Every structure is written in C-alpha cells, then in structure tokens.
Amino acid sequence: MISKYAHKASPRVMPRNPTNRRRRLRETAFWYLLLSPSLLIVFGFSIVPMLWSVYYSLTKGGILGEKTFVGLQNYFIAANHPIFLLTMKNTALYAVLTIPVVLFVALVVALIIQQLPTMQGLFRSTVYFPLIIPVVIAANIWAYIVSRDVGPLNVLLGSFGLPRIDWLGDPAWAIPAIVLMEIWRGFGFYVIILFAALQSIPREQYEAARIDGARGLRIIWSITLPLLRPALGFCFIMATIFNFQLFDPVYVLTQGGPAWATSTVSWYVYQQAFEADNLGFASTMGVVLMLVILILSVIQLRFFRSDVEY
Amino acid sequence: MLANLGGIKSKRGIFIWRAFCYLILILISLATVVPFLFMFSTSLTESFTMMSYPPTLFPDNPSLANYWEIVFNFQNGLFLRWFFNTIFTTVCITAGSLVLNTLAGYIFAKKEFYGKRMLFILLLSTMMVPGAVTLIPAFLMINKLRLFDTYWAVILPGLASPFGIFMMRQFISSLPTELIEVSKLDGASEFRIFWSIIMPLSLPGMAALGIFTVINSWNSFLWPLVVLRSSTMRTLVVGLSTLKSEYITDYGLIMAGAVLTVVPLIILYTLFQPYFVEGLRMGSGK
Numbered sequence: 287m288i289s290k291y292a293h294k295a296s297p298r299v300m301p302r303n304p305t306n307r308r309r310r311l312r313e314t315a316f317w318y319l320l321l322s323p324s325l326l327i328v329f330g331f332s333i334v335p336m337l338w339s340v341y342y343s344l345t346k347g348g349i350l351g352e353k354t355f356v357g358l359q360n361y362f363i364a365a366n367h368p369i370f371l372l373t374m375k376n377t378a379l380y381a382v383l384t385i386p387v388v389l390f391v392a393l394v395v396a397l398i399i400q401q402l403p404t405m406q407g408l409f410r411s412t413v414y415f416p417l418i419i420p421v422v423i424a425a426n427i428w429a430y431i432v433s434r435d436v437g438p439l440n441v442l443l444g445s446f447g448l449p450r451i452d453w454l455g456d457p458a459w460a461i462p463a464i465v466l467m468e469i470w471r472g473f474g475f476y477v478i479i480l481f482a483a484l485q486s487i488p489r490e491q492y493e494a495a496r497i498d499g500a501r502g503l504r505i506i507w508s509i510t511l512p513l514l515r516p517a518l519g520f521c522f523i524m525a526t527i528f529n530f531q532l533f534d535p536v537y538v539l540t541q542g543g544p545a546w547a548t549s550t551v552s553w554y555v556y557q558q559a560f561e562a563d564n565l566g567f568a569s570t571m572g573v574v575l576m577l578v579i580l581i582l583s584v585i586q587l588r589f590f591r592s593d594v595e596y
Numbered sequence: 597m598l599a600n601l602g603g604i605k606s607k608r609g610i611f612i613w614r615a616f617c618y619l620i621l622i623l624i625s626l627a628t629v630v631p632f633l634f635m636f637s638t639s640l641t642e643s644f645t646m647m648s649y650p651p652t653l654f655p656d657n658p659s660l661a662n663y664w665e666i667v668f669n670f671q672n673g674l675f676l677r678w679f680f681n682t683i684f685t686t687v688c689i690t691a692g693s694l695v696l697n698t699l700a701g702y703i704f705a706k707k708e709f710y711g712k713r714m715l716f717i718l719l720l721s722t723m724m725v726p727g728a729v730t731l732i733p734a735f736l737m738i739n740k741l742r743l744f745d746t747y748w749a750v751i752l753p754g755l756a757s758p759f760g761i762f763m764m765r766q767f768i769s770s771l772p773t774e775l776i777e778v779s780k781l782d783g784a785s786e787f788r789i790f791w792s793i794i795m796p797l798s799l800p801g802m803a804a805l806g807i808f809t810v811i812n813s814w815n816s817f818l819w820p821l822v823v824l825r826s827s828t829m830r831t832l833v834v835g836l837s838t839l840k841s842e843y844i845t846d847y848g849l850i851m852a853g854a855v856l857t858v859v860p861l862i863i864l865y866t867l868f869q870p871y872f873v874e875g876l877r878m879g880s881g882k
Contacts, residue, residue, distance in 0.1 A: 323755075328722055331734050336729050349732070407869070415629060418815075420833045423857065427632065575728050576725065576729050
C-alpha cells in the first residue's frame with residue numbers, strides 16, 4: 287500500500303520566484319491548518335501512544351503511580367520469560383495455521399463465484415456476512431457450536447462415529463477451535479478483494495491462453511495466479527497484520543486458557559496491563575510485537591515489491 | 597464467463613459444471629450463515645438450561661419472552677440505555693469522520709503543498725501500529741484529559757482514520773480537476789468548492805465509507821471496554837460481553853440481546869450492500 291507513493295515522487299516544485307514561494311508557503315500553512323484535526327486524531331491515537339509505549343517499556347511500575355527507569359531490563363526479562371515466549375509461539379502458530387488456509391479457501395471461492403452467470407453479488411455478500419457481526423457475538427455463537435456436550439460440531443462428528451472433542455477445554459484442541467473460527471469469520475474479506483482483482487484481469491489473456499491450448503488448472507496456474515499476485519500480496523500482508531494481533535476471540539472464548547495454551551501476545555499484554563497492573567512489562571511485549579509485525583511486513587513488501595501497486 | 601475453463605464445449609457439460617458451482621457455493625453460504633441461525637433459535641427458546649440438546653434450528657415452543665425480558669425487565673431498562681449509547685456514539689463518529697476524512701482526502705487528492713508525500717506515507721504507516729502498543733497510553737491520555745467513562749472517550753479516536761482518508765483520497769482523485777479550476781475562476785471560495793462541489797460529487801464514496809464506519813463503531817469492543825466503566829455508559833457489544841459474567845447465565849436472554857444488537861446492522865448491510873463491496877474494493881487500492 288505504501289510502495290506506490292514511495293517511488294512515484296511528485297515533482298518537487300520549489301518556485302524560484304520569491305512571491306510565488308511566499309504564496310506557496312501560505313497555501314501550505316492553510317492546508318496544514320485544515321488537516322490538523324484529522325492529523326491530531328490519527329497521530330494522537332497511533333504514533334504518540336506508540337512512542338509512550340516505547341518509553342514505558344524502559345520503566346517499571348503500574349498504570350497509575352510512580353514509574354522507575356530501568357533501561358533495557360524488561361527486554362532481557364522478556365527474552366527469557368516462559369509465558370511471553372509461549373504467547374509468541376502461539377501467535378505465530380495461529381498465523382501459520384490460519385493464513386494459508388483462509389487465503390486458499392478465499393481464492394477457490396472467488397474463482398467459483400466468477401464462474402457463475404448470475405447471483406455473484408448475493409454470494410459475495412453472504413460470505414462477507416460474518417464480518418459485520420460483532421466478534422463478541424460471533425465468538426459466543428462459536429462457543430456454542432464447539433461446546434463439548436451440546437455443540438452441533440460434536441454432534442456432527444458423532445454422526446460420523448468420531449469421538450467427542452472438548453474443543454475449548456483441551457489444550458491440544460483449543461487453538462484449532464479458534465483458528466477454525468477465524469477462518470469461518472474472516473475468509474469473506476479476502477473473497478471480496480480477490481474477486482475484484484479477478485474481474486480486472488482482461489478476457490484476452492484467457493482467450494490467448496486457450497488458443498495456445500491451455501485448459502483448466504493450467505490456465506489458473508499460469509495466467510490467473512501471476513496476474514493475481516499483487517492482490518494476493520495485499521491479502522497476505524493484511525492477514526499477517528490481523529492475525530498477529532489476535533485478541534477478541536481469545537478474550538471471549540478462553541481468556542487465554544487452559545493454562546496459557548491459547549494466549550496470544552495481544553491478550554497477554556492486556557492481561558499484564560489491566561489485570562496484573564504490570565505496565566512496564568506489558569509495554570515491552572507490545573513493542574516487541576510491533577517490531578515483529580514491522581519486520582514481517584517489510585519482508586512481505588519486498589517479496590511482492592516488483593508487482594504490488596498499492 | 598469462464599465456463600469453458602475446463603475446456604467444456606457441450607451445452608450439457610456447461611450446465612453440469614454450473615450446477616456444480618452453485619451447489620458448492622450454496623453449501624459454503626450455509627456454513628457461513630447457519631451458525632447465526634442458532635443464535636436466533638436460542639433467543640426464541642425459553643429455558644433454564646444452557647442450550648437445547650440435540651441442537652435445533654426450530655424450537656418446539658418459540659416465544660418472544662426473552663426479548664420482552666431483556667428490553668423491559670432487565671435492570672430497569674439498562675438494555676435500552678446501551679442501545680441509546682451505541683446509536684449516539686455511532687452517529688457522532690460517522691458524521692464527524694465523514695466530514696474530516698473527506699476533507700483530508702480532498703486535500704491529499706487535489707492540493708499541492710510542502711511535505712505532502714511524506715505526510716501521506718506517515719499517515720498510511722500508522723495502520724501498521726498494533727493496538728497492543730497504543731491501547732495503554734491512549735487509555736492514560738483519555739484519563740489525563742478527564743474523558744474517562746464519557747461518550748467523548750469513545751467518539752474522539754473514531755473521528756478520523758488513515759483508512760478513511762486513504763479511501764476518500766482514492767475516490768476524489770478520480771473526480772475531474774478542471775471542475776475545481778472552473779469554479780475557482782468563477783470566484784468560488786475554497787470552502788464553497790469543498791462544500792458544494794466536492795462533497796456532493798463524493799457522495800458514493802462517502803456512502804461506502806459511512807456504512808463501513810457505522811459497522812466498525814457499532815461493533816467496536818476493546819476500546820469501549822477499557823474506557824467505559826459504569827454500567828449505564830456501556831455500548832451494546834460491551835454490555836453483552838458482561839452479561840454472562842455479571843448478571844445471568846440464561847443463554848436465551850443473551851442471545852435475544854445479541855439478535856437485537858445485530859438486526860440494525862443486517863438491515864443496513866442489506867440496504868447498502870453495493871456501496872459496501874465497492875468501498876472494500878476502493879480501500880484495497882484497486
């Protein structure tokens with residue numbers, strides 16, 4: 287999303303003529319003045335708090351009261367903190383389990399929708415539907431779907447003769463249960479993006495391939511996928527940013543349990559800040575998470591760089 | 597359009613292929629929507645047990661008792677108060693952010709000034725800052741400003757967003773610049789140009805952004821949870837999340853509340869669906 291503006295520099299007009307230059311400066315001041323409310327709000331609730339977090343991460347103390355400066359001590363603690371390292375591992379696991387599946391499902395659904403002569407709009411709005419429902423409500427419904435004794439999912443499994451699973455109570459199954467929910471809830475978003483990208487692929491590309499004798503999966507592999515690369519790149523980056531910040535379903539479904547098994551970094555930050563009143567350490571973990579997301583985004587931007595035009 | 601993706605030529609082949617596609621999509625649609633029908637059926641079930649077994653989509657004796665209970669009897673109409681809080685904050689955020697985001701989008705789309713490119717990149721990069729690092733200091737800031745537990749605490753951060761500015765910039769970029777220059781020659785002031793030329797022409801984009809903003813603020817959870825304390829200030833989503841733990845364990849009642857929370861969204865989504873999809877497309881930068 288950023289790269290487009292990074293290399294397409296608007297010509298830097300610096301008028302030589304002093305009168306023009308003064309006028310230009312006056313206009314600049316005017317537009318900044320009009321932008322100031324939006325900029326104050328956006329930066330005031332993103333960059334400013336972020337810088338505060340970096341400062342808090344170097345201190346020790348609770349949300350209220352004295353904070354003592356301790357340097358990088360929190361970072362050294364974090365590097366050896368078993369629960370923090372577990373939440374890091376969990377966060378990565380959620381992302382690794384969710385992203386490939388959700389993007390694959392979305393791609394297949396978008397391709398199938400595109401085959402239809404009618405009702406494309408209806409199916410697109412249906413698959414997006416779970417995303418307009420508050421996560422808290424979706425998660426409560428999901429808690430019912432996967433509940434051990436009465437949940438429809440276990441009833442379904444049972445009708446195939448499979449044993450019941452204590453989805454949210456068993457540490458081994460709790461993460462898959464949340465991943466399933468994220469896939470169910472989230473794939474519609476990527477369907478819309480990928481479908482829009484599919485529509486913008488010119489028909490001639492397909493016709494040319496067909497004249498060359500390509501069929502079916504071969505066309506998808508050598509025409510559709512390469513042309514879809516920018517959109518897939520965008521979806522990949524968005525999915526990474528979303529999934530590395532996973533919080534709401536953990537809060538509603540498991541509160542991080544059983545025994546930290548489902549905790550993500552975001553959840554642990556919240557828990558340490560607001561329940562354990564351990565502001566310094568919570569900020570440290572937040573900063574580390576931010577750096578991880580930043581590094582992953584930069585790598586992905588580089589990987590998709592030559593094509594991504596966002 | 598791609599019916600002969602598989603090289604199918606006969607009419608019958610195309611028919612079977614399409615029927616197959618419809619079937620798959622109907623199954624997927626059912627899988628996405630059926631879980632919500634359980635919410636609906638549970639809300640119509642009067643029971644003291646947690647959930648019915650075996651799970652049923654059509655309760656035996658459907659009744660609206662849960663709805664009556666949560667709207668009129670629950671804590672002296674607390675639910676209605678939550679409803680009001682949600683509508684009030686959503687309306688304020690949507691109205692305010694439409695004006696601010698459109699104005700900023702217009703300036704970034706059509707005006708030249710020093711530092712514009714850097715500023716825009718900086719603005720977009722704020723989207724990557726995770727909530728985990730902004731939540732606590734933002735909460736402390738709201739405390740310092742003495743806005744804790746007020747509507748302002750919820751409204752203020754929603755009044756402008758990088759996503760909204762980006763979306764409106766994309767939309768306004770496609771409007772002809774000549775229009776602005778002509779009205780300037782006619783002596784229209786900058787304010788007039790924005791108000792009576794840019795705003796009306798941006799209405800489709802604003803509709804898309806508006807519906808987005810409504811859904812986002814209606815559903816916003818973590819921030820209101822943190823900055824609102826008293827039970828009378830809660831929004832619907834925050835209120836619902838506290839229901840289970842604080843007051844009751846009656847699932848029918850909770851689900852009745854959930855249905856009432858999402859019905860306005862579903863109506864809005866159905867009405868504005870074309871704008872919504874268009875907005876997502878614009879927001880993704882296509």
